[in-house]
Amino acid sequence: MKMKAQYYFTAIRLGLKSKTIYRASAWIGSVTGIFGLLIQVAIWYALLGAGARFDTTFQTMLTFSILMQLSNAFVATFSGDAISRLIRNGDIAIYMARPIKLKQHLFLGDFGRNLFAVFLVNLPVCIILILFYGFTIPPDWRTIAISIIMLINGMIILFHYRYILGLVSFWLIQNPFTSWGFQNVESIFSGRVLPIWLYPVWLADLTQYLPFRYFFYEPIALFVGKSTLGNSMNSLLIQCIWLVIFVALEKIASHFALRKLIVQGG
Amino acid sequence: MIEVNNVSKEFKVYTRPSGFINTVKSAFWREHKIKRAVTNICFNIEPGELVGYVGPNGAGKSTTIKMLSGILTPSAGDIRVLGIVPYKQRMKNAKNIGVVFGQRSQLYWDLPVRDSFVLHEKMYDIPKPIFKDNVKLFTEILQMEEFIDQPVRQLSLGQKMRANLAIALLHNPPVIYLDEPTVGLDIVAKAAIREFIKEINKMQKTTVIITTHDMTDIEEICQRLILIDKGQLYYDGDLHFFKQQYGGDYVITIQVKSNSINPQHPMLSVVEKEANRIVIKGNSAELSLVDAIDFYNRNYEIIDIGIKESSIESILRDIYTGSIQMQQ
Ligand SMILES: Nc1ncnc2c1ncn2[C@@H]1O[C@H](COP(=O)(O)OP(=O)(O)O)[C@@H](O)[C@H]1O
Ligand SMILES: [Mg+2]
Numbered sequence: 001m002k003m004k005a006q007y008y009f010t011a012i013r014l015g016l017k018s019k020t021i022y023r024a025s026a027w028i029g030s031v032t033g034i035f036g037l038l039i040q041v042a043i044w045y046a047l048l049g050a051g052a053r054f055d056t057t058f059q060t061m062l063t064f065s066i067l068m069q070l071s072n073a074f075v076a077t078f079s080g081d082a083i084s085r086l087i088r089n090g091d092i093a094i095y096m097a098r099p100i101k102l103k104q105h106l107f108l109g110d111f112g113r114n115l116f117a118v119f120l121v122n123l124p125v126c127i128i129l130i131l132f133y134g135f136t137i138p139p140d141w142r143t144i145a146i147s148i149i150m151l152i153n154g155m156i157i158l159f160h161y162r163y164i165l166g167l168v169s170f171w172l173i174q175n176p177f178t179s180w181g182f183q184n185v186e187s188i189f190s191g192r193v194l195p196i197w198l199y200p201v202w203l204a205d206l207t208q209y210l211p212f213r214y215f216f217y218e219p220i221a222l223f224v225g226k227s228t229l230g231n232s233m234n235s236l237l238i239q240c241i242w243l244v245i246f247v248a249l250e251k252i253a254s255h256f257a258l259r260k261l262i263v264q265g266g
Numbered sequence: 267m268i269e270v271n272n273v274s275k276e277f278k279v280y281t282r283p284s285g286f287i288n289t290v291k292s293a294f295w296r297e298h299k300i301k302r303a304v305t306n307i308c309f310n311i312e313p314g315e316l317v318g319y320v321g322p323n324g325a326g327k328s329t330t331i332k333m334l335s336g337i338l339t340p341s342a343g344d345i346r347v348l349g350i351v352p353y354k355q356r357m358k359n360a361k362n363i364g365v366v367f368g369q370r371s372q373l374y375w376d377l378p379v380r381d382s383f384v385l386h387e388k389m390y391d392i393p394k395p396i397f398k399d400n401v402k403l404f405t406e407i408l409q410m411e412e413f414i415d416q417p418v419r420q421l422s423l424g425q426k427m428r429a430n431l432a433i434a435l436l437h438n439p440p441v442i443y444l445d446e447p448t449v450g451l452d453i454v455a456k457a458a459i460r461e462f463i464k465e466i467n468k469m470q471k472t473t474v475i476i477t478t479h480d481m482t483d484i485e486e487i488c489q490r491l492i493l494i495d496k497g498q499l500y501y502d503g504d505l506h507f508f509k510q511q512y513g514g515d516y517v518i519t520i521q522v523k524s525n526s527i528n529p530q531h532p533m534l535s536v537v538e539k540e541a542n543r544i545v546i547k548g549n550s551a552e553l554s555l556v557d558a559i560d561f562y563n564r565n566y567e568i569i570d571i572g573i574k575e576s577s578i579e580s581i582l583r584d585i586y587t588g589s590i591q592m593q594q
Binding site: 007009022090101 | 337374
């Protein structure tokens, strides 16, 4: 157990360290990432100002946007691309000859790489925003705990979702996430930019049948008081169902991907 | 220690569909051919053996290594490495083995070599003192001091290969598989790698299977040779015996003092002849090299002599091209 923890820690640390090697490009990448947040905040400020509209205050939206930004920053890189590349060029053989689980290993490395943007760019900017404009904190610890559990759950689901798209790209030659506009689909149905409570009813209803809102929208809506604890238990259950579905899909896709072009050449 | 019994591996090779109808059809059913990479291979390897696994490109060497590592599942037959079936217990097997693929690197590209070593330490749960000792020892034998703290992307091919070899052995695996570890390296790097493999084998009784196209690797490292071609086993046995049985050809160039050299030995054939210089060819199965030289030495006063024995390289070339028939 202790040794496993040390391995996890080292894999994450080296992921982070490899990001700091190209400091300039890492900074530029993360800084452009934070512009989206600043623009959003500016728009909400212009729309809502000091008052409340649509049952929404500026502080709610600020909290929402900050949490959305941070959550996404944790899972910003895509192991999916790595996995299909490894299968394609056969380097997967190296990983399979080691006593590690490939998916886990890639996740740890990615997580480490993402920590760079989280701690060095996103968090400082968010803290400054909070110092200036405040932050909504839920009144009871149960809400906080459930939101955090759901956020972590959401990260795991999102990771699997992208991992599967990466595996699929192994057949399609392209990654649907980056080249087929899946990214836009995701941002519409996930409530990432505009919270779903502001959506027209038909669209909000539609999102319930898709996995995307269960990534981060549900936990954050609970956090900012736009969902009740009772509702969220329901969402947590649906989240768990999606988690099971995605893990199963990933297992199937991995199985076939590995079987098909397993470890070419060399 | 390593048991391979009647192992075969087949790959399905899908044909690329052409035309619209076929592309649609291929979504449901694709035509494929069966490619046999390895056919009915058997061998047993004992602890501490140094085995050269040799064959031309596409012979099935890498496929065998991948099956031994648990990366590929055999289509038929069984494999056991230290009692473990590799593909069934991939992770457990992985702890017992070290693998180097000559064309692939297992080092963090952006980070210093040392960082990859540390990750390896945690991955394999290597006890600290062993890890420290091994890093020190390997750094010394493989002469890695100058680059161990340099990012991998700045290293030469030879330096990267040395680091890859070291990392594969950090956890003191009882078995190592080296798949073309010397491919593309210069003489110095090759020498360092050979020295290292021999040293580790001597110190820790590590079992080594090495594939290579450089027969000097085989001659310097291995005692045993396994030869495969087109997925089939052609020879498995002692390297010296192999040389004697299939090689044994020699060519001697002799220069003598007298002006007329007149060879009459029935077992030797003349390749070239001048007044005082002769090139003859023989085979040690018929007449040993020593006896051949002795024959001339008794009859003439030799002033210069050159000897060329057939190398494994030349024997293999003859086998691959079919001019030597293997006896099964
Ligand atoms: N994943 C694969 N799919 C189809 N054929 C393969 C695959 N891997 C290897 N082969 C074929 O199997 C044969 C043996 O390959 P390999 O073991 O790599 O040879 P070697 O390492 O001896 O050069 C070759 O003909 C190769 O084309
Ligand atoms: Mg090969």
